[in-house]
Amino acid sequence: MAVCSECGALFFVxxxxxxxxxxxxxxxxxxxxxxxxxxxxxxxAINNLxxxxxxxxxxxxxxxxxxxxxxxxxxxISAIVVQHFSDRQYVCCRSCGARRQLGMLGATLALGxxxxxxxxxxxxxxxxxxxxxxxTARNRPxxxxxxxxxxxxxxxxxxxxxxxxxC
Ligand SMILES: [Zn+2]
Ligand SMILES: [Zn+2]
Numbered sequence: 001m002a003v004c005s006e007c008g009a010l011f012f013v014x015x016x017x018x019x020x021x022x023x024x025x026x027x028x029x030x031x032x033x034x035x036x037x038x039x040x041x042x043x044x045a046i047n048n049l050x051x052x053x054x055x056x057x058x059x060x061x062x063x064x065x066x067x068x069x070x071x072x073x074x075x076x077i078s079a080i081v082v083q084h085f086s087d088r089q090y091v092c093c094r095s096c097g098a099r100r101q102l103g104m105l106g107a108t109l110a111l112g113x114x115x116x117x118x119x120x121x122x123x124x125x126x127x128x129x130x131x132x133x134x135x136t137a138r139n140r141p142x143x144x145x146x147x148x149x150x151x152x153x154x155x156x157x158x159x160x161x162x163x164x165x166x167c
Contacts, residue, residue, distance in 0.1 A: 006032035037154035038147075046150045050141035053149055058093035066093030070145045072132050073104035076125040077111040078118030085125075091145075097136040105129040 001012055005021040006028035015022055016029045018036055023029035038046075057064050070091055077084040092100075105126055112122035135142065 004028050005035050034151050034154040034158060037157055038150045041150055041154065046146055047141075049149045049153060050146040053145065054141040058096055060092040060096040063093065066095060067139065068093050069097070069136075069138075069142050070148065071097035071101065071136060073101045074108070074125050074128045074132070075104045076108045076118065076121055078113060078115035078122075080115050083115055083117055083121065094136055098133060101129055101133050101136060105133070 001010060002015060002022045002024075003010055004015070004024035006023055009024045009028075011024040015024050016026070017023075018029065018032070019039055021032060021035050021039070023032050054068055055065050056068055058066050058068050068091060070089065072087065072089050075084075075086045075088075088100075088104075090097075090100075108122060108125045108129065112118050112125055
């Protein structure tokens with residue numbers, strides 16, 4: 001059994017192996033070329049990239065050196081028989097992230113309980129937000145944003161290689 005490096009799918013047979021990466025299909029192998037480039041990038045260069053992003057301007061409050069990273073929050077609202085779950089993902093600094101996450105935690109705490117399922121799910125959802133808040137408090141870039149930035153840089157390199165090959 002293997003996990004596709006590109007789409008995250010589990011697969012049992014077939015697939016392709018490139019370096020340390022495994023891909024479930026030809027399509028994923030094609031899209032995943034960027035990952036192979038990432039694997040060749042020196043770790044300090046990726047860390048640098050992430051650090052620069054982390055210390056750069058927050059897209060929400062426009063302040064710098066506030067720890068810009070990928071943030072998430074989870075909201076649960078229940079009304080007797082319906083539950084509304086929502087997960088959001090955004091890029092912002094620590095204080096903007098904490099403000100939104102606290103808001104969602106509060107909303108879930110106030111509005112999550114009002115259905116039979118909500119009674120069981122609210123503590124889980126509050127816990128999920130609390131966990132996101134703990135992650136937000138960290139003073140270094142997450143592995144997630146490092147991966148994303150490395151991938152972006154790799155795709156950039158690939159795009160440039162392609163354009164120079166075309167002319
Ligand atoms: Zn795949
Ligand atoms: Zn901010």
